[in-house]
Amino acid sequence: MSRKEVVAMLLAGGEGKRLSNLTKSVAKPAVPFGGKYRIIDFTLSNCANSGIDTVGVLTQYEPLLLNSYLGVGAPWDLDRKCGGLKILPPYVQKQQGGRWYKGTANAIYENICFIEQYEPDYVLVISGDHIYNMDYSKMLEEHEKNKADGTISVIQVPCQEASRFGIMNTDDHNRIIDFQEKPEQPKNNLASMGVYVFNWSLLKRYLKEDEKTATSSNDFGKDIIPMMLRENCSLYAYQFEGYWKDVGTVESLWEANLDLLDDDSALNLKNSNWRLKSVNPNMPPQYVGKEAKVSRSMVNDGCIINGSIDHSVLFYGVEVDVGASIKDSVIMPHAKIGRNVKIERSIIGEGAIIPDGVTIGQHDGPIELIDQTSTYKNDIPLFVNERR
């Protein structure tokens, strides 16, 4: 096995509880996003575009769809002779029985053997839950330049939101002097993006140490980073500029989708030097009918539009019948929108069949999520389980 300078470990076991029924049967990284993608496409494409060809994907919650989506990693050019994409589920160990990963750090600990086979200098720990385009090779350069033990990617967040994040306090040379997890009184607004680079030999030591601590929650943010800081490891912050979003809730998922429609969206999907790669199902091109109207929207292959669409994102194979109007909404793959249906501020789940004349969502209401359990006026089902 040839040596790799860096191995990426991608945490994709997130349950995404706050995404409600969208994650009832799929892990959060596999939730559809942006008319064509799944959330994990961003981190996998970042790896591929940064020249990282060895990626261990740590799965656990509802892995069925995620596993089949990932396959051998070919859509991200990660089907390599040496390295490439490897799915790493929790496994049953001899005489210890089986259990789930106890935390983010434990997930890496359990796979020390996987990493060791590549004898890497660095391990990049990332999460499959975030929407951003980032060149990890620049972060690695910075890490080497600083001769750091670890580097944590940070982004400036609005001060009033800082208490939702892990906040880094740094000195003038970006060295981290203090770390607060979700502080009530944040000292600044540099939030951790959950993207870490560590020197592998050092991280391995800390992972083993942490595993021995019975009281530990085995988490990078809560345990490993504070322990490293206590022991005076040199941890640096790497400031990322650009679009970054944790789509943890139905509202933020909706919002991040519609962010793509801004003319000056910071998230560029059309950059041919930084292609967002994904599994491409083979569908005919979209058809926009004689009575259709489409504006400020993103529409994918296989859609048939006969109604009017404004400021919305439509995934593969969505059919919109005559007289229907869709505004400020996200329509997931293969949904069928009937005649004269009105949809506003909603997320319509994959394969939904919305009967003629139904109204969903309001101009000033909360974000409606239509899933398999939804009904209209308490008796009309909005979902016929008919997955293609």
Place this chain on the structure above:
Amino acid sequence: MKNNVLGIINVTQENHELHALTARRCHASLPYGGRYRIIDFILSSMVHSKIRNIAIFTPPNYRSLFDHLGSGKDWDLEYKQEGLFIFPKNSTFDNRDDFSVLNQHIDYLEKSRQEYVLISFGSLVMNIDFQPVIKQHIQSGADVTVVYKEKEVHDVSFTDITMDDFQNITSFNETDSPYGSLDIFVMKKDKFIESIKTNANKYRSLLDVLKNCDLTCNIKGYEYDGYVQKINSIQDYYRYNMELLDPYFLNEWLLKPNEIYTKLKDEPPAKYSASSEVKNAIIANGCVVEGNVENSILFRGVHVKKGATVKNSIVMQKSQIGENAELDGAIIDKEVVIFPYEHIEGTPNNPKVVTKQKIVGEQII
């Protein structure tokens, strides 16, 4: 179950009527229907008919076809053994015919393990299941089975055939016959090889051999009653593409009986701006629409800028239509740049073609 048939697609014959679109690509790699190439149809049909050893014989200008097909992965033809084979015609043998090209690569045919061959001369736009054709061929005991169709008014370019009451083909020379050959044949591989070896210097093509073959050779017809397009001229190209604007074709025919495969690309979904007006159009991924598009087909990655109007037109991959430019009845080839305020006009019978990578107009500073 895999079947016992080798697929051959011979697209070495070029068509000069289409020169404006085929000067820098071969006929088989002509872009079609917003995201396909002509070859995708016959190739996907073969794949869905469980043929997994397929050879494509190409003309000398094969670069775009190679680029499109790659390893054959997107057609599910990437196998350790067999799969997709591409045999380019050597340009020094430019004026030779079908048989000499096949004869050059006779080793491949001899090595292949399949008992039968299904040969398509040329590349028709059709979505056909070949399995019943093969079944009929084996059951009938015919030496050769020819796929034919009942001709329609505009089908002038098919070779006429006549048959007796038992679908035995009696002649390939008849004019004004109601039936036309689609130039798709099934026969035993050994017979095909023998025919190449003995006739390579005598006849130009398999059709010539069949036309002149003695009556001991039993040739049966197989009627295909589905939709088929033979693109022989710029008018054909324009008309047949425009037929796709009938949603029937887009949704039924491209997916049934089986979906048509093509090269997959990581293009983002099409993006429409606040100023876009789109009516009756086929739009592929990667397009950005800020202007007006009506009765038109936009291939992947086309940009229609603000105030531009694209009407009754076909715009191929990555072309850019500048602000307030107007197109009507135009075929814009790949990677063309139309500057603002330019007008390009043609008619359905005489569409205006703008050739690949051309820059039209001058930048107004």
